[in-house]
Amino acid sequence: MAEGILRSLGGSDLALSPLGLGCWQFSKGRGLVGKFWPVLEDSVIRDITRISWEGGINWFDTAEAxxxxxxxxxLADALSALGDAGKGAHVATKWWPAMRTAGNIGKTIDERLRRLKGWTIDLYQVHQPYSFSSASSEMNAMAKLVEQGKIRHVGxxxxxxxxxxxxxKTLRRHGLRLISNQVKYSLLDRRIERNGIMQTAKELGVAIIAYSPLEQGILSGKFHSNPELVKQISGPRKWSSGFKPDALKRTQPLITRLSELAGKYGASPSQISLNWLIHAHGETVFAIPGASKPHHATENVNAMRFALEEEEIRELAELADHSKR
Known part of the structure; x- marks a missing residue:
């Protein structure tokens, strides 16, 4: 892995790159959510993982779902293909709670470990808040896995x-802390700044892990410069309201400024957007952009090579606010 800036994930001892790689697109088209992305060849998955690792990304986020x-x-196969050089990679995965109880956490952990083929689960997360059990019951079950040495941290x-x-509060009773909350967050979706999640995360020392950090590609600017590309989107993503002509028109001023800053930093609008995320709130926010092509992985790693100025961070936030009106 190339040397890069690392930061602590919440109150843990995990030193992670500000960007991780989201691995939803490694689903091979299986299951309901797996059909969201095209099926990737094994060689492409290995290339994406290698480029991410060599470029300074040292953690990878996946999930049972x-x-x-x-x-x-x-992911396990791609990381193993890195050989000895990849031994420092960190893995985060998630338990799917829908139609289950907290008791299922302990019953299915061995399946998660089997799927990961010997890779340590550095961060085990409850994928969403809806199940037949309380958050406290789930955290008690997670704490037991930490005590058993089957996972390292809880998110x-x-x-x-x-x-x-x-x-x-529940984890504290076990001498543990909540490390992270993975939520949808981008320049075009800043709800967590208004609903108390960001503030609470800062008060508790919990890291925010931003998924959909490029708003399904809208922040790349390519759909603004060529709206015809919207017709080529496959899967449910094409129905996102952000791709509608009136929405693209509203967000054009933000995209224009992202493009201007991209010129200044020798970057792309996507990289400026990701850089905004990982610097707008100190070291609280991490982000997990995906990559379905090797050049996407290169884009991701290069987004960590610079830092926007504070005035630019404020300006982009204001433009994003205006785009919603």
Whole structure:
């Protein structure tokens, strides 16, 4: 892995790159959510993983729900293909809670470990807040896995501010802390700044892990410069309201400024957007852009090579606010 800036994930001892690689797209088209992305060849998955690792990304986020464990397997194989050089890579995965109880956490952990083929689960997350059990019950089950040495740290995903507090309070009884909350966050979706999640994360020392950091590609600017590309989008993504002509018109001023800053930093609008995320709130926010082609991985790693100025960070936030009006 290339040397880069690392930061602590929440209150843990995990020193991670500000960007990780989101691995939903490694699902091989399996399962309901796996069909969101095209099926990637094994060689492409290995290339994406290698480019990410060599470029300074040292952690990879997957989940049980991504192809029913297929993403976990593909990630494990790709990391193992790195050989001794990749031994420092960190893996985060998630338990799927829908229609389950907290008791399922302990019953399915060995399947997660089997899918990951010997790779340590550095961060195990509850994928979403809806199940047949309380957040406290889930955290008690997670704490037991830490005590058993089957996982290292506990995180959540899509939890409200109140549920974050509940989860952290329960973990404290076990001498642990909530490390992260993985939520949807980008320049075009800043709800967590208004609903208490960001503020609570800062108060608790919990890291925010931003998924969909490029708003399904809208922040790349390519759909603004060529709206015909919207027709070529496959899967459910094409129905996102952000791709509609009136929405693209509203967000054009933001894209224009992203493009101007891209020229200044020798970057792309996507890289400026990612850089905004990882610098707008100190070291609180991490982001997990995906990559379905090797050049996407190169784009991701280069987004960590510079830092926007504070005035530019404020300006982009204001333009993003105006684009919603």
């Amino acid at each position: 991504y192809g029913g464990g297929q993403s976990e397997e593909m 959540v995903s899509n939890f409200s501010a109140a549920k974050m507090v509940e989860a952290d």
